[in-house]
Amino acid sequence: MITLDQLISLLAKARYVAVLTGSGISAESGIPTFRGADGLWKQYRAEDLATPEAFRRDPTLVWEWYRFRRDIIRKAEPNPGHDALAEMERLVPNFVLITQNVDGLHQRSGSKTVIELHGNIFIDRCVECGREVDRSGQPEPETALPRCECGGLFRPGVVWFGEALPAEALNRAWDAVDQCDIFFSIGTSALVYPAAGLPDMARQRGAKVVEINPEKTPISSRMDLSIRESAAHTLQEIVAKLKAVKAS
Helix, strand or coil: CCCHHHHHHHHHHCCEEEEEECHHHHHCCCCCCCCCHHHCECCECHHHHCCHHHHHHCHHHHHHHHHHHHHHHHHCCCCHHHHHHHHHHHHCCEEEEEECCCCCHHHHHCCCCEEECCEEEEEEEECCCCCEEECCCCCCCCCCCCECCCCCEEEEEECCCCCCCCHHHHHHHHHHHHHCCEEEEECCCCCCCCHHHHHHHHHHCCCEEEEECCCCCCCHHHCCEEECCCHHHHHHHHHHHHHHHHHC
């Protein structure tokens, strides 16, 4: 186990820092998780909508839900937790941010090296030719079912239940785990694999592993430091202390 002050000292000397974020960090920007009883939308659970089968059965309904989510995310702003991670990236020699979130808030806050394990909600991907269109800075198509130039139907560019993670993103995440001196697990339930296995992989390879989460998770007891506070508050404190040490 290490203390927060020891963590700051290690961060000041670290050559490579890797961070994993989950829905907890975006919840502080007002973005609901759409999971569980509190995440019902028109009586549907996320697990009933975010699947290839649901899209084949009723693509109009699935697109209605994703456009509803896109509207919420477009109105949201990165919070101080996102901003602190963008600042941390500027303070250490090598930094990789691995996220399970699909909202793009890390990029909007200024983070440069972001691995999106579950895709991005603003990407439209053709089910026929694989062409992708970024809708983040564009209005939504007027048609209920957007189509590609090839005639194929677009789907949201996210990883649905039952689908494999993008191989390139997963390989980059594993590479970061292999190289990092310090690994942060922030705002994630540590229940969804393979992302949930990354903190233990980092620990087994000799990295110091830090968890920031208001709630206890299955990995909490194995962390070198587990902080039971919000990501925004804790990350601001860590970055402020790190800047002070580097300036001294």
